[in-house]
Amino acid sequence: EVQLVESGGGLVQPGRSLRLSCAASGFTFDGYAMHWVRQVPGKGLEWVSGISWNSGSIGYADSVKGRFTISRDNAKNSLYLQMNSLRAEDTALYYCVKDIASTDFYYMNVWGIGTTVTVSS
Amino acid sequence: DIVMTQSPATLSVSPGERGTLSCRASQSVSTNLAWYQQKPGQAPRLLIYGASTRATGIPARFSGSGSGTEFTLTISSLQSEDFAVYYCQQYNNWPPLTFGGGTKVEIK
Numbered sequence: 001e002v003q004l005v006e007s008g009g010g011l012v013q014p015g016r017s018l019r020l021s022c023a024a025s026g027f028t029f030d031g032y033a034m035h036w037v038r039q040v041p042g043k044g045l046e047w048v049s050g051i052s053w054n055s056g057s058i059g060y061a062d063s064v065k066g067r068f069t070i071s072r073d074n075a076k077n078s079l080y081l082q083m084n085s086l087r088a089e090d091t092a093l094y095y096c097v098k099d100i101a102s103t104d105f106y107y108m109n110v111w112g113i114g115t116t117v118t119v120s121s
Numbered sequence: 122d123i124v125m126t127q128s129p130a131t132l133s134v135s136p137g138e139r140g141t142l143s144c145r146a147s148q149s150v151s152t153n154l155a156w157y158q159q160k161p162g163q164a165p166r167l168l169i170y171g172a173s174t175r176a177t178g179i180p181a182r183f184s185g186s187g188s189g190t191e192f193t194l195t196i197s198s199l200q201s202e203d204f205a206v207y208y209c210q211q212y213n214n215w216p217p218l219t220f221g222g223g224t225k226v227e228i229k
Contacts, residue, residue, distance in 0.1 A: 035218070045157075045165065045208055047218040059216030062122075095164060106212045107155035109176065111164035 002026035002110050004096045009115030012086055020115060022079040022096030027110075030074035033057075033099035035108060036081045038092035038117075048094070049081065053102040064090075086119045093117075123147050123211050127221035133229040140196040142224045144209035149189045153213035156185055156194045159223075160205045168207075169194065196226070204228055 008020040020036070035050040049060045049070040058070060069082040079096055094117055098110035124147040134140045144154065152172035157165040167176040169185035172192055182197040196203055209221040 044223045045159075045210075045220040047216075047220065050216065050218065061217045100170070105215045105218055106153075107167065107170045107210060108157075108165075109167045111166070113164055 002098075004098065004110060004112035006094065006096045006112045006115035009094065009117045011118045011120065013121050014087060014119055016086055017082070017084045018086060018117060020081040020083065020094055020096075020117070022112060024077045024079065024096075024098070027098070029072075029077040030054075031102055033101055033103065033105055034072060034079045035097040035099060035105070036070060036079075037095045037097050037108070037111075038090075039095070039114075040092045046092075050099070050105045051079070052104070057103060057105075059105065083117070086117075088119050091117060091119045122217055123150060123214050123219050125209055125211055125219050125221035127207075127209060127224050129224060130222070131225045131227060133227050134199050135229045136201060137198050138229075140199050140203075140226055142194040142196075142207055142226070144187075144192040144194070144221050146190045146192075146211055148214075150211040150213035152188045153211060154185075154187070154192050155210045155212065156183075157208045157210065158203075158205050159208065165208065199226070201228075 005023045033052045036048040051070045067085045071080045093114040095114045096112040097108040126145045154172045156169040159165040173185045206223045
């Protein structure tokens with residue numbers, strides 16, 4: 001069964017850091033680009049960041065550029081999101097998502113259940 | 122960045138009726154457009170890619186059309202399990218990948 005399981009969310013104070021992880025199983029992880037997509041409860045979807053299969057292509061939303069860093073460890077079938085200088089507006093459910101392609105960013109055919117990040121003092 | 126605009130925000134439809142959802146791009150995305158369905162408490166699910174190709178396991182009552190800047194998702198005969206929020210997403214120009222704001226399909 002293809003599965004993505006996120007972890008690492010929680011309550012954090014503004015300005016602090018948090019690292020999200022995503023464990024992938026059931027597919028050839030190093031064959032696909034991966035993404036983080038977030039959703040404020042009751043609101044729409046926002047693409048946060050994406051990374052190609054070999055980390056050669058990385059992209060960020062302007063809202064997180066310079067604060068968040070995406071990475072992956074293909075040997076561990078894992079995706080990460082290092083979030084620094086967190087702000088209240090980063091509060092959301094963060095999904096780990098699989099792309100259908102390896103090198104470029106297309107559309108997403110597998111989603112995790114998400115991990116919640118709350119930024120509040 | 123390409124801005125995706127969905128309309129209407131809410132669509133009220135009776136079961137068995139047709140539902141038509143629209144998605145407009147601020148510039149041409151060719152047919153590089155996907156549709157997702159999200160039910161309460163669940164992650165989104167891929168419905169359509171390439172503007173008109175149904176994803177694996179998606180019923181034939183879902184159809185997509187359009188190219189360039191105007192796209193439509195049609196649900197030919199709404200079933201109870203189809204009441205959800207629908208999002209479009211462009212993948213023609215990135216970063217960033219961009220989603221529309223969503224259309225909620227509710228029971229009339």
